[in-house]
Amino acid sequence: MGRRARNKQGAPPSFEEIQTAKEKRALKKRKRLDSSKASESPKKPKAAKKDKKPRKKEETSETQGTDETEFPADLPEVDYDELSREKKSLFEDSEDDDKEDDEDDNVKVGTLDDFDAEQKEQIDDDVDEYDSEEENRAKPAFSDEEDAGDELEMEKINASNMEKYSELLDRRAEEERLEAEEELVEGAIEQPRPKILPPPGTEEEDNPQNHDITFVRTRMLEIVKVLEKFNELGEEGRSRSEYVDRLIKDICEYYGYTPFLAEKLFDLFTPSEAMEFFEANEVHRPITIRTNTLRTRRRDLAQALVNRGVNLQPIGKWTKVGLQIFDSQVPIGATPEYLAGHYILQAASSFLPVMALDPHENERILDMAAAPGGKTTYIAAMMKNTGCVFANDSNKARTKALVANIHRLGCKNVIVCNYDAREFPKVIGGFDRVLLDAPCSGTGVISKDASVKTSRTPKDFMNIPHLQKQLLLSAIDSVNAHSKEGGVITYSTCSVTVDEDECVVDYALRKRPNVKLVDTGLAIGKEGFTSYRGKIPQKSFTNKKVLPTCL
Numbered sequence: 265m266g267r268r269a270r271n272k273q274g275a276p277p278s279f280e281e282i283q284t285a286k287e288k289r290a291l292k293k294r295k296r297l298d299s300s301k302a303s304e305s306p307k308k309p310k311a312a313k314k315d316k317k318p319r320k321k322e323e324t325s326e327t328q329g330t331d332e333t334e335f336p337a338d339l340p341e342v343d344y345d346e347l348s349r350e351k352k353s354l355f356e357d358s359e360d361d362d363k364e365d366d367e368d369d370n371v372k373v374g375t376l377d378d379f380d381a382e383q384k385e386q387i388d389d390d391v392d393e394y395d396s397e398e399e400n401r402a403k404p405a406f407s408d409e410e411d412a413g414d415e416l417e418m419e420k421i422n423a424s425n426m427e428k429y430s431e432l433l434d435r436r437a438e439e440e441r442l443e444a445e446e447e448l449v450e451g452a453i454e455q456p457r458p459k460i461l462p463p464p465g466t467e468e469e470d471n472p473q474n475h476d477i478t479f480v481r482t483r484m485l486e487i488v489k490v491l492e493k494f495n496e497l498g499e500e501g502r503s504r505s506e507y508v509d510r511l512i513k514d515i516c517e518y519y520g521y522t523p524f525l526a527e528k529l530f531d532l533f534t535p536s537e538a539m540e541f542f543e544a545n546e547v548h549r550p551i552t553i554r555t556n557t558l559r560t561r562r563r564d565l566a567q568a569l570v571n572r573g574v575n576l577q578p579i580g581k582w583t584k585v586g587l588q589i590f591d592s593q594v595p596i597g598a599t600p601e602y603l604a605g606h607y608i609l610q611a612a613s614s615f616l617p618v619m620a621l622d623p624h625e626n627e628r629i630l631d632m633a634a635a636p637g638g639k640t641t642y643i644a645a646m647m648k649n650t651g652c653v654f655a656n657d658s659n660k661a662r663t664k665a666l667v668a669n670i671h672r673l674g675c676k677n678v679i680v681c682n683y684d685a686r687e688f689p690k691v692i693g694g695f696d697r698v699l700l701d702a703p704c705s706g707t708g709v710i711s712k713d714a715s716v717k718t719s720r721t722p723k724d725f726m727n728i729p730h731l732q733k734q735l736l737l738s739a740i741d742s743v744n745a746h747s748k749e750g751g752v753i754t755y756s757t758c759s760v761t762v763d764e765d766e767c768v769v770d771y772a773l774r775k776r777p778n779v780k781l782v783d784t785g786l787a788i789g790k791e792g793f794t795s796y797r798g799k800i801p802q803k804s805f806t807n808k809k810v811l812p813t814c815l
């Protein structure tokens with residue numbers, strides 16, 4: 265069965281990851297031991313050269329602590345080395361307009377240099393101790409198999425090796441965290457057939473243990489471990505469903521979901537994937553912006569924002585318009601560049617439906633559920649303000665934000681309309697491409713809207729898919745199947761449930777046999793479900809868009 269793409273950010277390590285890390289660490293320890301022995305050999309006089317104080321663990325965490333206080337709690341932690349590298353690569357990026365970019369390649373961004381200097385200053389204090397450690401310990405003590413050679417060269421921290429040094433510190437902190445997590449789980453798990461479930465009759469919710477979140481968290485991890493290897497670890501006389509029931513209750517207690525939604529979401533994944541999913545929903549998504557190429561280029565925008573004290577980097581290789589914001593001395597939604605429409609605050613994932621739609625210049629495009637316009641304005645930019653985009657939304661109040669964004673971003677090829685999109689084929693048809701970014705339950709954006717955890721009911725998962733199915737049929741009926749290059753529909757939601765995604769597409773394919781699935785051409789993402797509880801007879805839908813074949 266295909267599984268959903270995992271969002272690794274902020275998620276706890278899976279048990280497989282813990283296991284792999286454990287083996288890696290054992291290997292490293294052996295290497296360290298070997299190299300310590302080697303360092304005692306008289307051939308390495310350096311190890312005994314100076315009498316410097318050994319590095320203290322707390323100093324590493326203190327540095328991290330300072331970093332944390334420098335940033336607001338809702339912003340992600342920053343890997344400054346990575347950031348610095350990415351910043352530099354940002355200015356080496358080849359954008360669409362390569363020629364102009366070449367001219368700007370030598371542009372000097374003062375704050376980038378300042379940033380490098382600051383970064384160096386920050387670690388300068390550590391350098392002496394690092395030197396001493398470098399000399400007192402066996403050299404490859406931090407080393408991984410892959411970079412042991414490089415580290416042997418690291419005589420002293422300097423501009424060229426400070427990134428490596430920082431990576432080593434990060435790795436060490438990560439190792440310690442994993443070890444702690446591992447001990448937590450293994451402490452209870454390593455004995456055969458541990459008794460994790462409360463004895464029958466003591467399950468009552470007034471049992472104070474069931475509300476002690478540390479206890480509940482440990483138990484969740486233990487139960488997941490058992491469920492992953494039930495035959496080996498399941499307690500005799502206890503069924504799998506007893507473990508699952510306890511786990512669902514613990515998920516509700518710990519993360520605050522209703523039992524209905526916790527179970528619905530849990531059922532989409534393996535137990536450890538489910539835990540990663542629930543954990544990821546507790547972590548704020550990165551703040552990202554999309555460059556409005558109708559007004560500026562990403563390089564110029566980045567430079568302007570860096571000059572205002574914004575720490576940023578490109579989102580990834582798959583987008584040339586996205587930037588991730590780490591921290592900022594100014595409100596990102598109120599800079600002069602924002603007001604001038606040089607960018608829009610937009611989740612990186614929301615670029616993807618538009619990239620899959622792949623709008624071309626001079627086409628006629630329908631965005632069926634468009635407010636507040638993040639995707640409409642991207643479509644307009646990709647079309648370079650040519651052709652025509654119909655931006656529709658049934659909610660009149662929301663069209664105000666849509667109009668405001670269209671104006672701010674300078675989109676001149678957009679017509680805003682306010683219909684129930686189910687009626688759209690009767691209003692106007694013959695579009696080259698249609699985007700249906702459907703209204704949905706929001707189960708994929710719980711980190712943004714935690715109210716979903718308690719507000720969604722079983723009825724929602726009947727009514728919402730029903731509307732989505734009707735909208736998708738309208739989308740298909742609004743497209744011109746004979747369109748030269750187009751005839752394409754992209755269906756997207758912010759939800760992870762099969763009812764709202766695969767089942768909706770499956771329904772449309774059955775109702776409109778002239779339609780077929782085509783690849784999105786996106787470089788990221790994973791295959792979705794090919795079957796789910798006997799519901800989906802079709803092939804995988806993820807990373808597919810809908811293409812009506814000629815009638």
Ligand SMILES: C[S@@+](CC[C@H](N)C(=O)[O-])C[C@H]1O[C@@H](n2cnc3c(N)ncnc32)[C@H](O)[C@@H]1O
Nearest residue numbers: 633634635636637638639658659684685701703
């Ligand atoms: C997920 S949001 C769209 C977000 C938008 N595409 C963007 O990128 O900014 C779904 C939208 O569908 C609209 N909507 C709900 N039911 C609709 C219907 N029957 N016809 C058209 N729009 C509808 C909602 O008002 C909401 O604005």
